[in-house]
Amino acid sequence: MAEHRPALIIIDDDPLITDTLHFLLGKDFEVYVAESRAQAKSLLRQLEEPPSLALVDLGLPPVPHKPDEGFKVIGELLAHAPTMKILVLSGQNEEVNVKHALALGAVDFIPKPCNVERLRELLQNALKLQDAELGEELNAQDGCGLLGDSLPMQTLRTQIMQFADAPFPVLIEGESGSGKELVANCLHRLSRRSQQPYLSVNCAAISPTLAESILFGHGKGSFTGAANAHTGYFEDAGEGTLFLDEIGELPLELQAKLLRVLENGEYQRIGETQTRRSRARIVAATNRDLREEVRAGHFRIDLYHRLSVFSVRVPPLRDLEEDRYLLLEHFNNFYSRETAQKPFAFDDKAKQRWLGYHFPGNVRELRNIIIRLIAKYSGRLVTDVQLAAELDLMHAGITNNIVEASPATDDASMANQAYKHLQMQANVNLDQVLKAWERAYVDAAMKITHGNLSQAAKLLGINRTTLYSRIQLQQDFKGE
Known part of the structure; x- marks a missing residue:
């Protein structure tokens, strides 16, 4: 009887990479290949069960020089199979892309070119974590596993x-x-x-x-x-x-x-x-x-x-106040036990940052952050700077604060917003912050007007042509 191999889908438009990985990983995994988001979606619907693992390149057609398609693939894969473990394998390894991919739900980011043996090890580790999580869900079903006192x-x-x-x-x-x-x-x-x-x-x-x-x-x-x-x-x-x-x-x-x-x-x-x-x-x-x-x-x-x-x-994690710390302790102990490592601890500033972070990927993102912290800082005290390196502050922090806060129309309110942001994040890029403010208001206006460009422009006090130009510039900015 043939040995069961866990399924792995590789989504990359470079045939040299997919052919090589298919050959080198084929002994350990049942490998499927797709070169685009549409092809991956079609392939997944043909399979009786979704793959346990995915390797995703961010630069996919029709815009391979931007990460947008790869980000969309991560979201669609997790919508298709919430327990799937996704690793990003990409040359677009700028810090902002790495953090955003991880916030969306990827468990790891491997820059190209990669060491295949290291990649194999990471895939096997992801499988072990998946098995542990599935076992945890079964054990928690009697109490339904709904942690939190908020x-x-x-x-x-x-x-x-x-x-x-x-x-x-x-x-x-x-x-x-x-x-x-x-x-x-x-x-x-x-x-x-x-x-x-x-x-x-x-x-x-x-x-x-x-x-x-x-x-x-x-x-x-x-x-x-x-x-x-x-x-x-x-x-x-x-x-x-x-x-x-x-x-x-x-x-x-x-x-x-x-x-x-x-x-x-x-x-x-x-x-x-x-x-x-x-x-x-x-x-x-x-x-x-x-x-x-x-x-x-x-x-x-x-x-x-x-x-x-x-x-x-179901409330988003950002609304659960101190529960975020309760979940931290629970998963810190759980993953430490499953990986035979010691749990980490936060210093005071790191605790403050943890409780102030918005977690755009919710509990799934929280789990993955904890997994990475255990791998890097097992048995150690995690500092504010070390924690900040794991969080998607540009996409999730300042942008979400803008959308959720009441409009800062006076100098004092805006100064207070800036003060809090600078406290939470060192080395701020002012151009990125200003773009984030603009993008948040443009997105909100388009949502309120259900995508009507003329009405959105009126709401923002600019003309339609200017709004269109700014939307195009924002798209280019996101892909840089």
């Missing part, structure tokens, strides 16, 4: 207890990496359905052409290749719970069929006329604003109202 976490636990036994759908909203899957699992485990099946399907991970068959099943001969009848998730879930993750990715034509199931429990397999009934409880999750999706015509308003009979918001 008011948002207390509210979340209360809502879960209130909604767990209700027969109605629950919509879980929250940012990427905030723990929506954990909340869905808690809703099932704390319900009377806990002994029934719990099935999860990621709507972003299934091909639109196969989605109906996957959800509802198909009859024998209903389409080319359908040699046998096949049940779908609704049927397999029985009287248990069906978790529809990334529900905002569901094609519009399927949304109508899902609505029918939610309204009266009825559905049909593809190619059959027999009406079947589903008794499964539906829990859905999204990191998108479905109200915005409804306004944009991408999501049915009747389905949104049906799904959100009960709505739960």
